[in-house]
Amino acid sequence: MTALLDAVDALTLPTTARVDQGAGPPTVIKHAPLLDQLEAAVAGGIGSHAGASAYRERMPLNADAMRLVDEVSGEVMRWHLRLSSAVRFGSLAGRVRAWYVLHVGTVTSEHTDKAFAGVLEGWQREVEALFDPPTRLEVTAPCPMCLVRRSTDEVTGNEGSAVVIEYREVGVLTLDEAVGSCRACGVVWKGRSALRELRWLIEVAEAEVAA
Secondary structure: OHHHHHHHHHHHOOEEEEEEEOOEEEEEEEEOOHHHHHHHHHHHOHHHOOOOOHHHOOOOOOHHHHHHHHHHHHHHHHHHHHHOOOOOOOOHHHHHHHHHHHHHOOOOOHHHHHHHHHHHHHHHHHHHHHHOOOEEEEEOOOOOOOOOOEEEOOOOOOEEEOEEEEEOOOHHHHHHHOEEEEOOOOOEEEOHHHHHHHHHHHHHHHHHHHO
8 A cells, every 4th residue: 555655645745855056055946746736737837836846837738738637637536436426626636635545445455556556656757747857868879788779769759879868857866766778678777776787787888899
C-alpha cells in the first residue's frame, strides 16, 4: 500500500524544492499539488495560482491539459462509484484522496494496488511533462550495451543519439532524479550512481576501440 499512497501524495500534496544559489543560502521553491496546477492551467493559466513558481507560470491553455483533466476526472469518478454511490465533487486532488480513503477500507490485493499506482504514476509523469519538460542531453557515443550509436525516437520519428539523458533542475537532487536510457535496446540508468556507471562503461568501450 506504500507505493499507492506515494503515488496519491505525489499528485495531491504540495511540494518544495531546494535550489542552490552558489555561495548564498539555498532558495526554497514551493509548488502547488500537481493536480491543482493542472486544473488551474485549464481554468486560465497557472500564473494566477499561489503555488506556482516562476518557471511554471503562464502555462498556455492547450488540448493536452484539457484532455488530461477529463481523463483523470472521469477515471477517478468511475473508481469512486465502484466503492460508493455518493458522487464526490470538488478539486481533482480532493477527489483522488477521497477515493483513496474509500479504497483502503476495502479488501484489496497487491496486484490491484500496483495497478492503481501505475495509473496514478502515469498521470504524474504527464502533468510534469506539461509544466516542466525535462532537459534532454544526447550522448554521441554508442550505447555500451548494444553498441548502437543512432536511433529513431518512437514519439517524434526523428533520428538522434541512441543514448539520451533526461533531467529536471531540482537542486541537490538533480542527479539523483536524472535518467539515462538507450532508445535502441531499452536499458535504463537512473540516479547518480547509475549514471556514473554509464559514463564508466562508455569510457571503457571507447578505450577498447582506441586500443
